[in-house]
Amino acid sequence: MVLYLICFTWFTYTGMRCSLKMFSLWKFVALSAQLCAGAIFERVTDLPTMDFDFIIVGGGTAGNVVANRLSENPKHSILVLEAGASHKGIEDIQIPFYCSRLTPYTEWDWNYTTTPQVALNGRTFPFQRGYVLGGSSSVNTMAYTRGSSEDYDRYAKVTLDQGWSWKNIQIYIRKFERWTQPADGHNTTGQFDPSAHGYDGATAVSLPGYPLDTDHRVLEATSQLGGEFSYNQDLNSGSPLGVGWCPSTINKGERDSSATSYLTPEVLKRRNLQVVVNTQVTRILQSGTANCRRAFRTVEFTASHGDAQGKKTLTAKKEVILAAGSVGSPFILLHSGIGDSRDLSRVGIKPIVYLPSVGRNLSDHMVAPNLWTVNTTDTLETWVRDPVFAANALETWRTTRTGPFVDIPITQVGFVRVKDDGVVFKKYGDPSAGPNSPHVELVINNGIAGKTIPPAGNFFIIGAIIVTPSARKTPLIFNEHFIHNNISGGSLVLHSNDPFEHPIINPAYAGSDLDMYILREGIRSAQRLAEAPAIRNYVGPALFSPTTDAELDEFIRSNGTNLHHPVGTAGMSAKDANYGVVDPDLRVKGVAGLRIIDSSVFPFIPSGHTMAATYILGERGADLVKMAW
Incomplete structure (x- = not known):
């Protein structure tokens, strides 16, 4: 409400009457109010920012625990990407x-x-x-x-x-x-x-x-x-x-x-935590090196299950945390070229990191x-x-x-x-x-x-x-x-x-x-x-x-x-x-x-x-x- 009054006062004082600017301002106010109230987003494109310290792949049993605890520190920004829909109202x-x-x-x-x-x-x-x-x-x-x-x-x-x-x-x-x-x-x-x-x-x-x-x-x-x-x-x-x-x-x-x-309405009100459902991560991509090792901080995802043409990427500044479960996490690693080289080559995936225990x-x-x-x-x-x-x-x-x-x-x-x-x-x-x-x-x-x-x-x-x-x-x-x-x-x-x-x-x-x-x-x-x-x-x-x-x-x-x-x-x-x-x-x-x-x-x-x-x-x-x- 305070944010609304500030924006409304500024708008009135400047005397702006342009309908396009009015629409943009009200869109900004509405989005800000949504964030203050806590939200689970349906699409990544609805997010107010694409800048995150941590990206958590999977809003499941452990993933939501991690999202809650990391977002306790307001200096950290956290994104959760969940392949399934919201649980609410079911x-x-x-x-x-x-x-x-x-x-x-x-x-x-x-x-x-x-x-x-x-x-x-x-x-x-x-x-x-x-x-x-x-x-x-x-x-x-x-x-x-x-x-x-x-x-x-x-x-x-x-x-x-x-x-x-x-x-x-x-x-x-x-x-x-x-x-x-x-x-x-x-x-x-x-x-x-x-x-x-x-x-x-x-x-x-x-x-x-x-x-x-x-x-x-x-x-x-x-x-x-x-x-x-x-x-x-x-x-x-x-x-x-x-x-x-x-x-x-x-x-x-x-x-x-x-x-x-762990994702109570109070937790979802935290400005540094964003949760997006209906978003499937397909791979983790290399995003440079760190300490002479390949760094994997970029997630490739699609807005809907099976939409291979609509893949997008986001990069975490600090870490990507896989929390997709005993099927999902090794599945994503293998598609990312991390696993047994022979198994990856068999299905046409270029091996990047030899880690043969993945999936075993x-x-x-x-x-x-x-x-x-x-x-x-x-x-x-x-x-x-x-x-x-x-x-x-x-x-x-x-x-x-x-x-x-x-x-x-x-x-x-x-x-x-x-x-x-x-x-x-x-x-x-x-x-x-x-x-x-x-x-x-x-x-x-x-x-x-x-x-x-x-x-x-x-x-x-x-x-x-x-x-x-x-x-x-x-x-x-x-x-x-x-x-x-x-x-x-x-x-x-x-x-x-x-x-x-x-x-x-x-x-x-x-x-x-x-x-x-x-x-x-x-x-x-x-x-x-x-x-x-x-x-x-x-x-x-x-x-x-x-x-x-x-x-x-x-x-x-x-x-x-x-x-x-x-x-x-x-x-x-x-x-x-x-x-x-x-x-x-x-x-x-x-x-x-x-x-x-x-x-x-x-x-x-x-x-x-x-x-x-x-x-x-x-x-x-x-x-x-x-x-x-």
Whole structure:
């Protein structure tokens, strides 16, 4: 308003009456008012400036963290380029229970597909990645588990940088996490450890806010069975083994993504931060040299997906920060001529920087679902099938942000280690980060709540997830066993030199004997949990009852599916290591002016849902950039 009055007074005083000048002045005032109010721009051409210190490629889970933290310094100017649309006003994104509607193969998904997976009977799978502001934090299941303390200590060991250790990332956990009351406001005493959480951070984390009939049964089972299924008061304490409540990034009944928590209206009011959606970066271009290295500070982008004729460029004065995710970041590097020279030449791209680890080391979680029938309709299937129930629940959510739709379909999970049979681990080694880290996550669901559900029947599900996949070819290894046994690895390579053609994604699910062993034992753990009297009295016959190794292997090959937690395609390694893509400060090796801050840099997949670890990464990555400048 002050700016408007100054401009209006100046206009009146000078007596100008030229309509063209009047139009230009009012356009300037309107644009200034827009910037003061905070904005997400649809086109780069709408920006008030093309001069930026930092250009962040990708407004996803980590990218928005970095944008927020760097823009805290008014001396730095920041641009975020997001390929997808804005998240604002999309109710399906807001409603936690509707998370399964968002992917795969929707307008909010990149709609990638894997190659046929050899170990899973040649089946292909959707490879879901968020194509919207907030990235995958806007479309995922919101489950919040950090992994074990040993996961982070292993990152520190591999990178030779203690800044990544569990002890030293605690400051970043507190910085991004805001522990919040569940939607129903119930007493959560005994359901979490208050000392393990942050209360003043940006992103809300809360426990389930609507009770399910299976809650008490699962908790009763922990006391009945004990041992591997003992109750764990807080799965995020760094010691996740056992069964406990599953928190999620939900704030007062609504999804809290990096877009809603880090790009708040107050943050978007900062004059030094601009966010542009519907803008896809195709390459990072060399923009000179620095310290005898090629500098990559120029981004090539197009205003709309597939518009190859409309490419433009912008150059950052300080750094380009890739935050396009485990598919997007290596994809852009490869199209920029940074990667394995042979792979680049094969698709007609001129190799510029030899960095053969780009796109290698792809790791992802996969799950073997175990289903039991139940003799009740009080399951999630009814919430989807019954139009009256669904309409009432939706109205309750819209008016009060309470009721069944305030939660994700998961309320409890368990983390277990499999037994050492004296053969497999002797041959391959233990793939976990340490003796207090799990091999398997057990995800417990009172029914099926996906986009498509069976036309009849009600079910109880315990999914067995391998959280320590061993498929990898690079020297980012567990121990010497992986060198000698040549375990095939996951990878991402280009299909062609067309930046709008999806890459070839091969996660190598169940790609080793070790993976198959862990999955078999994970299913047996799920079966043992279902034998607890509290659960056995609830469930009927299992839909599948594999018992022998051969039956279990065939069950996995026919029914196993993926979890969409990819990491590793731009892995961290020590500064002087001859493998990896980024150093411990997240700088791309061998070049200047370019960093990667997203889940692609994790050299090992954490033994939990990757979102929490990616927020931590975003906070520490932002600090590393700040320290450099």
